Amino acid sequence: MKKSAIFFAIAAFIVACGGTSEDKTANNTVTASADAPDGEKLYKTYCVTCHGLYGDMQGNGAIDLTKSALTLDERVKVISEGRAGTVMVGFKTLLDEAKIKALAEHVEKLRK
Ligand code: HEC
Known part of the structure; x- marks a missing residue:
């Protein structure tokens, strides 16, 4: 036994x-x-600290992404360049274009 x-x-x-x-x-x-980057996964890695899992956390003064009215192109720009004078930094040094686009598309899904 x-x-x-x-x-x-x-x-x-x-x-x-x-x-x-x-x-x-x-x-x-x-x-x-994986050719197409996973926007949701990237979002969970880089964005939830301020925007929260559902985009509405508004941590560190972040904008409520569920209410954001930006177009896809405008979002791509904010995510890659950041927004001057805020803690929203640009991610273009960290992530390539395809990843930033995937993120912008994921943010679209968070919108209510
Ligand atoms: C350090 C905190 C922080 C992190 C991390 C962060 N953001 Fe932001 N984000 C902000 C803040 C603050 C603003 C609002 C800037 C302003 O007042 O205009 C913002 C604004 C935005 C906007 C513009 C919304 C609008 O309608 O003007 C988008 C899109 C966005 N963030 C996406 C992202 C994505 C995608 C990520 C991850 C790659 C990310 N953010 C990571 C703090 C953050």
Whole structure:
């Protein structure tokens, strides 16, 4: 009984390790093959600190994105250049054009 418990513990350990490395492979494949950047994911990484998950947090004086009336082009500009005199910084040094466009499109989805 005791021996089999140890066996199962070892087996579970091996399975767990195998699972982890499989996950890594899967993630790498996804990253490498993803042509279109995931706007929602980028938003969660770079924007929620001020705008919140739903765009309406208004942290650090941020504008409520659910009420933003900017066009797609205007949003792309604000996200890449930032807005002078505010903590809304430009992201063009950090993110390429496709990613910024994906973000602008995600912000559109937040609008109510
Ligand atoms: C450090 C806080 C902060 C972060 C991080 C931030 N923003 Fe902002 N954002 C602001 C502030 C503050 C404003 C309002 C500027 C103003 O008063 O005009 C703003 C304004 C905007 C606007 C203009 C809305 C309008 O109607 O004028 C857009 C679009 C926007 N942010 C998108 C984003 C996106 C997308 C990200 C992530 C890539 C992001 N922001 C990250 C603080 C932030």
